Amino acid sequence: MKSEEKCLLGPRLRFPEFQDAGKWAINEFSKYIVLYRGSSPRPIQNYFSSDSNGVNWIKIGDTKFAKNFVISKVEEKITPEGAKKSRKVNTGELILANSMSYGKTYQVAIDGCIYDGWFVLRDYEKYFDKQFLLQLLNSDYMQSQYEKFSAGGIVQNISSEIVYKTLLPHTSQIEQQKIADCLSSLDTLISAQTQKIDTLKTHKKGLMQQIFPSEGETIPRLRFPVFRDGGDWRTQRIEELAKRGSGHTPDKKKASYYSGGIKWVSLADSNMLDNGYLYSTKIEISTEGLKNSSAVLHPVGTVILSRDAGVGKSAILNSDMAVSQHFMAWVCDKSKLSNWFLYYVLQILKPTFESIAVGSTIKTIGLPYFKALCISVPSIEEQQKIADCLSSLDILISAQTQKLDALKIHKKGLMQLLFPALEADA
Known part of the structure; x- marks a missing residue:
């Protein structure tokens, strides 16, 4: 030494x-x-x-x-x-x-x-x-x-x-090699788990390209047997199938408008979108804040879409929530449109949303675009079948992702144990 x-x-x-x-x-x-x-x-x-x-x-x-x-x-x-x-x-x-x-x-x-x-x-x-x-x-x-x-x-x-x-x-170096071998074996597991998730995501992406009609077509390339004689999908404005809403930001200078237990979706929640259900928000507002702004409480099951920073990201509300003005919100007519089907349609349209957003600092899509936005839809029964198929894949992807996260946490904890702490004044 x-x-x-x-x-x-x-x-x-x-x-x-x-x-x-x-x-x-x-x-x-x-x-x-x-x-x-x-x-x-x-x-x-x-x-x-x-x-x-x-x-x-x-x-x-x-x-x-x-x-x-x-x-x-x-x-x-x-x-x-x-x-x-x-x-x-x-x-x-x-x-x-x-x-x-x-x-x-x-x-x-x-x-x-x-x-x-x-x-x-x-x-x-x-x-x-x-x-x-x-x-x-x-x-x-x-x-x-x-x-x-x-x-x-x-x-x-x-x-x-x-x-x-x-x-x-x-x-x-002998002990170093032993530690490195141990951690490398975990890296191999993490890499294999990551590959498994990537394969599932690739499969889902390919499936979505087949069970939804291509641009300009009215029938998907892949259809469930029971719906093969179901005829063409119809093109309709979302406005005809769901009630559109948006949101607002209560006055940030008034502390009483915030931390009141009402979940409020803002751009701060962007990293939690695109994962199906949205369960929580980083910011909450109060009943007073809701009453003294243009914000409204959207019911559980509402489909939301970011039209500003993080444009094109979407989610389904898992509980009643309010949203900021940066989001679109749709409450689907259950007899015409499945909320999960709409969510997956918005996922497919995400590249389109990203390409049409304008703005030098923050990219945004104006309200008129969404008022006129049309989608292709089959019968409500076929919509639900498609949504169930894709959500089952999402559940599998989520389960595998949790396994990956657990492996990473395990490795992090193991490293903290395998590497020593500095002895003060040594």
């Missing part, structure tokens, strides 16, 4: 063969690892390449292709001349993001070049097992340090100085 290294308490959970292995050591990042920043040839547009001899150009955006923090695919390549003005990385190396998803670390499974949004990590092999280091650098423990050294501000990027100040715990 280096003389300047501090000691750590042992982790709360340790493999039996390491129970008597003693404390872990800790030191600044700079004592263990050297960072090399990526670089971009300028102007970059002059160096893009579509040739077979192009060099992989690894950007932060390519992390969307990553699995288990391994990047094996890129969207763009640069010319060999551009590569000479950039930073080359080799298969197997670790790169750390210094912007956007700052601090996240990935292993590259391809040779290529990195731009200045990345650091490549080198000269750590004496102290760290690569897979252990990858797990450690992506832990909450590291993220909290980046936030701490950034003085509590909103961090958009991190400098090498900030990274170098962070503290890294380490133990013997």
